Amino acid sequence: MTGYIIRRLLLAVPVLLGIVLVVFTLVRLIPGDPCRAALGERATDEICDAYMTRRGLDQPIPVQFVRYLGELARLDLGDSFRQGRPVTEMLIEKLPVTIELSLAALTFALLVGIPLGIISAYWHNSSADVGTMIVANIGVSMPVFWLGLMLQYVFAVLLKDTVFALPPSGRLTAGVTIDPLYVTWGWEVDGFVKGVLDFISNMHILNALLTFKWEVLHDALKHLLLPAIALGTIPMAIIARMTRSSLLEVMGLDYIRTARAKGLREWGVIMRHGLRNAMLPVATVIGLQFGILLAGAVLTETIFGLSGIGRTLYDAITGRDYRVVEGFTLVIALLFVAINLLVDLSYAYLDPRVRLD
Amino acid sequence: MQETTTAEGLSALNEAFERPPSSLWRDALRHLVRKRSAVVGMFILSILLFIAIFHPLLATHDPNLPMLDVPEEVAMGVRKRTPPCIHAFGCPEDQPQHILGLDGNVRDLYSRMLYGAKWSLLIGFTTMGFAIVIGTVLGAIGGYAGGWLDNLIMRFMDVLLAFPSLILAIAIVSVLGPGLINALLAIGIVYIPVYARIVRASVLSVRETDYVEADRALGVGPGRLLFHRILPNALTPLIVQGTLGIATAILDAAALSFLGLGAQPPMPEWGSMLGAERNQVFSAPHLVFFPGIAIMLTVLGFNLLGDGLRDALDPRLNQ
Numbered sequence: 125m126t127g128y129i130i131r132r133l134l135l136a137v138p139v140l141l142g143i144v145l146v147v148f149t150l151v152r153l154i155p156g157d158p159c160r161a162a163l164g165e166r167a168t169d170e171i172c173d174a175y176m177t178r179r180g181l182d183q184p185i186p187v188q189f190v191r192y193l194g195e196l197a198r199l200d201l202g203d204s205f206r207q208g209r210p211v212t213e214m215l216i217e218k219l220p221v222t223i224e225l226s227l228a229a230l231t232f233a234l235l236v237g238i239p240l241g242i243i244s245a246y247w248h249n250s251s252a253d254v255g256t257m258i259v260a261n262i263g264v265s266m267p268v269f270w271l272g273l274m275l276q277y278v279f280a281v282l283l284k285d286t287v288f289a290l291p292p293s294g295r296l297t298a299g300v301t302i303d304p305l306y307v308t309w310g311w312e313v314d315g316f317v318k319g320v321l322d323f324i325s326n327m328h329i330l331n332a333l334l335t336f337k338w339e340v341l342h343d344a345l346k347h348l349l350l351p352a353i354a355l356g357t358i359p360m361a362i363i364a365r366m367t368r369s370s371l372l373e374v375m376g377l378d379y380i381r382t383a384r385a386k387g388l389r390e391w392g393v394i395m396r397h398g399l400r401n402a403m404l405p406v407a408t409v410i411g412l413q414f415g416i417l418l419a420g421a422v423l424t425e426t427i428f429g430l431s432g433i434g435r436t437l438y439d440a441i442t443g444r445d446y447r448v449v450e451g452f453t454l455v456i457a458l459l460f461v462a463i464n465l466l467v468d469l470s471y472a473y474l475d476p477r478v479r480l481d
Numbered sequence: 482m483q484e485t486t487t488a489e490g491l492s493a494l495n496e497a498f499e500r501p502p503s504s505l506w507r508d509a510l511r512h513l514v515r516k517r518s519a520v521v522g523m524f525i526l527s528i529l530l531f532i533a534i535f536h537p538l539l540a541t542h543d544p545n546l547p548m549l550d551v552p553e554e555v556a557m558g559v560r561k562r563t564p565p566c567i568h569a570f571g572c573p574e575d576q577p578q579h580i581l582g583l584d585g586n587v588r589d590l591y592s593r594m595l596y597g598a599k600w601s602l603l604i605g606f607t608t609m610g611f612a613i614v615i616g617t618v619l620g621a622i623g624g625y626a627g628g629w630l631d632n633l634i635m636r637f638m639d640v641l642l643a644f645p646s647l648i649l650a651i652a653i654v655s656v657l658g659p660g661l662i663n664a665l666l667a668i669g670i671v672y673i674p675v676y677a678r679i680v681r682a683s684v685l686s687v688r689e690t691d692y693v694e695a696d697r698a699l700g701v702g703p704g705r706l707l708f709h710r711i712l713p714n715a716l717t718p719l720i721v722q723g724t725l726g727i728a729t730a731i732l733d734a735a736a737l738s739f740l741g742l743g744a745q746p747p748m749p750e751w752g753s754m755l756g757a758e759r760n761q762v763f764s765a766p767h768l769v770f771f772p773g774i775a776i777m778l779t780v781l782g783f784n785l786l787g788d789g790l791r792d793a794l795d796p797r798l799n800q
Contacts, residue, residue: 142640153656261518265781267732269739270755270773273762281763419647423736427759437648438740441655449652457643 136461143457148189151449161444162206201451206443211451216319220326222432226417228348229356237360241367263361268420272354272427279350291347293429295328300343302328308335351428355420359413366409370402403474411467418456512793519789525782532598542589544596544749549587561587562765582767585758593749594775600750601779604665604734605727611669613723616676621707624684638674646671647736654742664743668733672726679722683715717794724787728780735776751776
């Protein structure tokens with residue numbers, strides 16, 4: 125197992141290097157110069173020359189690339205051109221927003237998608253099945269940004285004065301704040317530990333849970349609900365369809381008949397014998413949703429006014445902020461590799477016949 | 482007694498031989514029309530195609546004409562972002578009739594929506610056509626040549642696949658500059674790896690078969706091999722993946738236009754119409770609602786048809 129993990133991580137290195145190279149070249153091909161994008165159209169040539177020299181942008185691109193690799197080897201992602209602060213600091217601030225959003229969306233997708241799939245497979249060809257599959261088909265066809273806007277309209281305008289009213293944007297109501305964990309707990313920290321704690325603190329829900337701030341938790345959850353539904357609908361629909369077809373296939377097998385013949389209760393047959401074996405393709409699909417979640421995050425974050433990596437990356441690409449684009453895409457690619465590895469490892473857990481070596 | 486049975490058997494056998502062989506495509510079509518969801522998909526797409534062809538006849542107004550330039554409308558006190566008004570459904574006669582209302586530039590939303598159908602179909606077909614052609618060429622070269630060239634191509638495809646598609650498309654559009662053509666190119670590039678992989682796999686599986694060996698011994702060139710031996714084998718997955726791919730391409734193109742990177746105003750493209758009015762969702766929801774429904778139905782049509790095709794073309798499922 126350990127050998128397998130190490131081999132997989134080594135195999136990922138060339139792909140990651142390729143990604144660094146592609147992104148590095150791609151951002152430098154973006155027309156317009158980073159100096160005027162950052163300082164404005166009226167920056168003089170002298171100012172811009174100095175700006176480019178200070179950031180090493182006057183060097184030939186191969187030289188810049190080698191330097192960048194050197195910085196990466198020291199785990200330094202450089203400074204944002206536009207904001208003048210380390211990219212790592214921006215990641216600590218933005219990544220938790222997207223992780224929280226994606227996890228909430230995935231939770232919604234699983235909690236709704238898997239039961240829908242089971243219902244539809246169990247009452248195969250019934251009206252419940254047809255209805256569920258209509259919902260699933262519409263779900264995968266829905267533009268994320270449209271669903272988000274419609275949810276805002278329904279829950280923030282139509283249901284405004286009812287108990288179902290939900291805030292249309294932001295992470296917390298104005299006036300509600302939450303301190304980093306080390307402030308609440310009165311710890312004196314700096315450097316790496318502070319970075320890690322900042323990262324965790326920025327996941328407001330986890331932070332509120334750890335510090336027992338129920339008011340904040342309630343508020344953060346209310347704000348997260350609509351974006352999570354908007355982002356989670358496509359994955360939900362895909363998971364429902366996958367669970368249905370996979371479970372249908374498994375429920376026709378001999379050992380299901382054996383389990384029924386033994387006199388097991390139907391519920392036990394489905395959950396213990398059927399679903400567990402049907403989860404293998406579902407796990408693959410869940411892993412693949414990560415890409416959809418991240419792409420959808422750009423749109424969801426734009427609509428719901430959240431400042432996560434999707435929105436920041438979009439701003440950085442259009443604003444020619446090279447270092448931020450490079451750093452953020454590299455982290456996204458790393459997450460991709462890690463998630464795919466986790467999915468493959470989960471096979472061994474879900475199906476003991478699968479040997480990883 | 483036994484003789485009659487033999488005769489019966491023989492005649493049945495003869496009948497079976499005389500029946501025209503059922504081809505893959507005729508079988509597929511038969512299975513397709515038997516599937517309800519596929520029929521719904523084809524129904525949605527035929528309506529869309531009808532609108533895309535006849536939109537100039539169906540439209541009530543010029544899609545880019547502000548109503549403030551029309552004297553009769555101005556006389557009736559036309560205002561921007563008025564909700565739908567249909568006289569037959571009880572809208573006062575003294576208000577100008579606009580089936581889906583007016584947008585922020587006082588243009589007729591219904592007419593703009595009809596023109597959008599054309600763009601939506603064009604976007605879907607051109608991006609997927611581009612991705613399929615380039616992907617096929619790259620996949621065929623990789624699978625046929627093998628060795629370092631294959632490795633180089635496929636590793637590059639891996640790199641492309643390692644990005645979330647929309648983020649890669651945004652990056653490519655930034656390089657090329659915003660605009661519909663560039664957005665289409667970007668989406669096309671993003672989906673190349675899918676088709677390259679399909680064709681490469683098919684090349685690898687066919688390359689070692691006896692009939693290809695025989696062709697090669699007879700001196701058949703690689704071009705003929707590609708078109709007569711390899712592509713027919715890859716056609717089924719290409720068609721299925723292509724139909725489903727059109728659905729994703731339309732969604733991605735709409736998303737790029739929504740972000741302002743695709744179709745530029747005043748082009749009546751659904752995604753950019755939605756993006757232009759997204760801040761008005763609380764005051765004029767109809768401007769967001771209708772383009773979104775249109776995108777959803779189009780994508781749904783392609784998804785249903787693609788699923789139907791997959792089932793119809795898979796011989797294992799037809800038993």
